[in-house]
Amino acid sequence: MKSLKLICLILLSVLSVNSYSQNGIRNLLSSGFEDANRFANAYTSPGSDAIIFGLANGWYNTAKVKNLGGFEISIIGGVSQIGNKNTSFALNENDYNFLSFESGPVTQQVGTVFGQNSPEVIMNIVERGQELGSITLPQGLASENVEYLPNIILQGSLGLPFSTELKLRFLPEIETKDVSSQFYGAGLQHEFTDWIPGFKVLPIAISGFIGYNKFEGEYRFTEQSSLISATNQRITTDINSWHYAMLVSTKLPIINFYGSLGAVSGSSDTRLRGEYNIEAGVDEVQGQTVVDPLRLDSSVNGFRATIGTKLSLAFFRLNIDYSFQEFNTLNVGINFGI
Incomplete structure (x- = not known):
């Protein structure tokens, strides 16, 4: 059941970053809000960044815009490479007020939401030299042998006046x-070669693109932890992603090639919501009942380059491309239209 739930969350392209953070991050509340927020942001930020980049995938397969009234329906699937540098981060216990490693040096590499702690990493909650309890740090997707982050998108395109094309995308x-x-x-x-004198006769097209994605998700859970009891527990995520690009492609009858240079920017806001009764922990939180205790923010700005090819057969088109960015991605699109 846990694996099935994880797969469903991955396909949603965002809530997968939270399925392993339940008890681990909730228990961290016992070490105080500052420590909990510091760890939770470092643990989840690679997942949020990957999603922002992932949502920028698959927007286009040519620089040639559709004629007025032309349309295309696309099913776009992709896999993003996570990369080793996004699976762990250096945790220095000196940066924390009440947490210290049970064993080993004061700075250790621990798993992010994409990583794995093998063996498990245990941290003690210590206040004024007294040990109040211990926490096992949460595992990540690597513990389920997940090395890539998949996504799937439905998209429609419509040719507008003045060499412009509108694209709309969604998931049910x-x-x-x-x-x-x-x-x-x-x-x-928008295609520039349509209004630059002499460019219409050339076998290439050049255009500019801007796109915006919005994702909102909620994951609800009922499991209780050993240190904290809670009601109405849930994690909510709100992600915004922008993509800007300049495109160039060939204009041949059957097989074409395309490429782009651009940028990706975006932000994510993830909240641990609900009412939490902290039964054991440091003095500043012990015995408290808190509402919506954690907020995890992340933002990215990065460059992106894409190369791809498209095969056109009457009303059917197939394209494949590869994007070089913080999380490199392979995309495949199946397209129908005129």
């Missing part, structure tokens, strides 16, 4: 017992 709203999500996006592509 998902609502289950413990997961809900919605995703949508919009983009505009």
Whole structure:
């Protein structure tokens, strides 16, 4: 059941970064809000960054925009490479007020949401020299042998006046017992070669693109931890992703090639929500009842380059491309339209 839930969350492209943070991050509240927030942000930020970059994938497969009234329906799937540098971070216990490693040096590499702690890493909660309890740091996706982050997107494109194309994308709203999500996006592509004198006769097209994605998700859980009791426990995520690019492609009848240079920017806001009764911990939190105790923020700004090829057969088109960015991605698109 845990593996099935994880797969579902990965396909939602965002809540996978939270399935392993439940008891581990909740228990960290016992060490105080500052320590809990410091660890939780370092643990989850690679996942949020990967999602922001991932949402920028698959927007285009040519620099040539559609004629007025032309349309295309696309199913776009991709896998993003996580990379070793995103699976762990250096945790220095001197940066924390009440946490110290049970064994080993004061600075150790510990797993992020994409990583794994093998063997498990245990930290003690210590106040004024007295040990108040211990916490096992949460595992990440590597403990389920996950090395890539997949996504799938439905997208529609429509040719507008003045050499412009509108793109709309979405995933159907998902609502289950413990997961809900919605995703949508919009983009505009404008072809410059249509209005630059002499360029129309050349076998290439050049255009500019701007696109925006929005993802909102919620993961609800009922498991209780040993140090904290809670009600209405859930994790919510709100992600915004922008992609800007200059595109160039060939204009041949059957097989074409395309490429782009651009940038990705975005932000994520993840909250641990609910009412939490901290039964044991440091003086500043012990015996308290807190509401919505953690907020995890992340933002990215990065460059991106894409190369790809497209095969056109009547109403059917197939494209494949590879994007070089913080999380390199392979995309495949199946497209139907005129």
